[in-house]
Amino acid sequence: MSGILAIWNDCTEGREAAYEHWYQHEHLPERLGIPGFRVGRRYEAIDARLRFLTAYEVDHLDVLGSKEYRQRLENPTEQTTAIVKNGFVNMSRTVCARSQIRGDIRGSIVVTATLREGDPTSWFDSLESSRYFSDGATHSEIWLSSENSDARTKEELLRGRDAKIVACLYLEYLRKEPAIQSAQELRRIHPNADIGVYQLMCSLTRSE
Template sequence: MALTGNAFLAIWHDIEPSGQTEYMEWHTREHMPERLSIPGFKLGKRLINHDIPRYRYGTVYCGDTVEVFRSPAYLERLNNPTDWSNKVQPTFRNFLRVACDRVASAGVGEGGAMATIRLDLQDGASAADVTQGAQKLVDGLLDITAACGAHLGLAKTEVSGVKTRETELRPGMKEKEFDAVILVEGSGLPELEASVPQYLEAIAASSCGLGDPAVIVYNLAYQLSAADMGQ
């Protein structure tokens, strides 16, 4: 299935080397099922790239609306982490977590890899410019080799910036925020990487007013849906 709902929560981070195996076990067996049991959560994707020095791990959660990511049910879980979460969360490093309104999508199905492209508004550009040009941009990205889906979200840091008990568990860190993110799903990591220059050219040529791209291409490591959980 393609990304579902009208919003997504995007996460980038690293894990202390000694905790990487337990992190993946925890994320697959407890954490992602817990998140997908929360009302409004529709889909979760864990991403991984072992060959980069920073942000080796990523997660994308899809929600009905952006408000799902500060709903009472979600905040209750964030403020009452499990024993396993209490053990794993302190091993996180370089943690960046931002809720986004999904303003445009193109394509169907799932890719085996995903490019995440974090972007900032350029001088004079606004969120309205992004929204107006978003569908044309993602349609164009879909036409580029290796892409099977493209999605554009506007960051809503006021939603995901709420401090919780889980925030306290992770070591203090301040990662650079962004204004928008494009997610491009594709047939494989090397195929997407080969097309990154064309994706960036299309973004620069669009009317969205977005620049300063920060690109990471990941393999899809695990996926879970609310339907899988019987929700």
């Protein structure tokens, strides 16, 4: 089963330039150099609680527990250490399995609806019969937490304990207006979910 490493975070005020330079020139290329990492996408908030969303799509879930990936997490570079210690704020990071993937056209505007606790089964059952998978969305996925270890890596120890989600409904749109409308409706119907609207900043695909 393919997987997603789903990350939401803010950036320390005054560190934005260093943060962006590190992401574009070191971190994205480094992560996409790990075997099994397929594509990395970075988004910035249009209307969301946290400013940034990063989603790393991997060939299968085992990639996110692989020796090569763990080695990177346990041996951060000098720049990574600096940014992780003073750059990442309000970090949420969860290894997820991808399911119910629909739509071949990828949009640049994203709505994420996340649950932080509880059993998401009944919530997703209600969404399954709703319009959110088809009305205006070009692509949709469900991400289900597949965290299987409480062990903290050196990177996490540097930045402090990460928050986790149990599930996420992920929707892509071509334009901002229908995405915002969908987010507003989701907030009304599902007040316990954390709903955000994001715009694609950049993406990097693994070189074959």
